[in-house]
Amino acid sequence: MAATVFGHIASHYDQVHLTSHASRPTALGSCTQSSLAAVGDASGAVHLWSLTEYRPMPKSRRLHTVPVTAVACLRLAEEDLTFVISAAFDGSIRMWETSQDPMESPVDQRPALVTALAAADTPAGPLLAAAWNDAEIHVWHLTSGNVRTLPMLYRCSALTLSSAGQLTVGGPDGVHATRLDLERLWD
Template identity: 35%
Template sequence: MRGTVWAVANQLGVVASTPDGLLSALLSGAPRTVRLATAHKDPGAIAELASLLKGFGHLRVVVEPPAEEPEDRRPPDLADPEAVCTADPVRVTSAYEAAADDHGGLRTAWLRAGQSLIRDQGPARRALVLLAALPSEADPEVRRALARLSEGAPWVLEWSRPCPVAALAVVAGALVVADPSGGVGALDEDAPRPSTAARIKAVAAPDDDTWLLLDERGRLHRHGGAQTPLTKAVAATLESHPGTALAAAADTVLVGDRMGSVHAFGFDGLHQAALHSGRVTALSAAVAPSLTVHSGGSDGVVHAWSPGSDAHRPPVTERPYPVVAVHTSPTPAGSLLAVAWADGLVRLHLPGARRALPFRPGPAVRAVAVTPDGALCVGTGETLVCLRPR
């Protein structure tokens, strides 16, 4: 069943691993057509999912006839990393669902990252995704084998760790992680410190000692540091006009709203720009050399904006899925921009390059961050991974 759900989710640009998760993602949008085609070769699973989806009346479900089955239907060796990276991914999914053994961590990794793995891609990229999703107790031989297989991928995996992530930020060169329970702390701390925010949506730092948190209700919380007239004014504003995204840099606090506007609060006053159609979903700001803000919206567009400037710029990038996270950072190689969308895709835009490096971890992406030395950190509800372009 999981393979069918992942295939439909990929078709419709959402992230889901269960029928209930798929329904939740689809019912939050406009009525649409769902095609259950040949993405999975289990007729029973297709019929079960079709019946479930039709029962809600919100979706038009079309079941197309299956394609011809290959003659060889034997499952691959589930303990062999190379075999599972080169075999039919839908068949591998079915075999791992039925397996009892974890096969050195391969089963756990596959079922965690399967929505990415069932996409059409080469063995090296599949090995990289599996390597990033391996549990910490995975067999070292499996880890080494996947590292060898992933050498043809555009990324090197620096590290991966179990770490539920709600938001990320980089403060004084250190990665700051907020978790779904409201804890926040630097990555190298023994344990996150509890905050006053029930559910954190964003973390920003106007200075090294003060971390600002935006909760799911759009209210501002201060974590450490001292209250300033600026942060007090922003917090008061958000009490009556909740924010949807948050960033800070160069004595400026930036807030997005549900109408598509970005507001820059600074000591020189308030600057505003209507940048998106629909809510602002992500913000990042950097001083390189002047203050530049990158905003992402539910319209799938990423814009660059300089507070105080009325100059119109074309979108930096756009796709037909809501943006869930953006982060930009100056590095020795130039300014890098990371963007994540609701369909699970992350792209790192390199300076001077017309292309961007893609990565799909499998689970829904919650946050991204670019470190000062040019690495990309990707946080999901289960893991935090760090990748470096080759």
């Protein structure tokens, strides 16, 4: 079934790319807690695909007015919530809980670009991490809205965050991992 679903998604974007430059995929993210993939495009839209069930079209919303630079997905099974978080070329980060309309205001907007996003449900609660091109990583505690800024020592084009709080940065300088002290981070 997975091969059929991946084939359908690839075929969809191949056809879209041939007919509309604005719909060209610009970012890809996955939801580690479920079988979902999120795709951001050049028009500022995000699309949520199931990787286990065939669906002719993704669940989509236009979150930005400029191309998407990064996208992540977070599934909170106990609350039956799925979040899609995306960043765009205007320096904004937006969040959409897929059973509702997207948030009207951005989570953040800065005069810098987000190069990668990652999200995880941790023992401290759901977290979102954003790597910015000005050498900062911002980590949000999504329940409280608190944010912490961490220095980014390496250029980042890929970011992961595990449920145990391991933050992994990947880029042209290699792959580097840091274990966040989740208790101390939010005290």
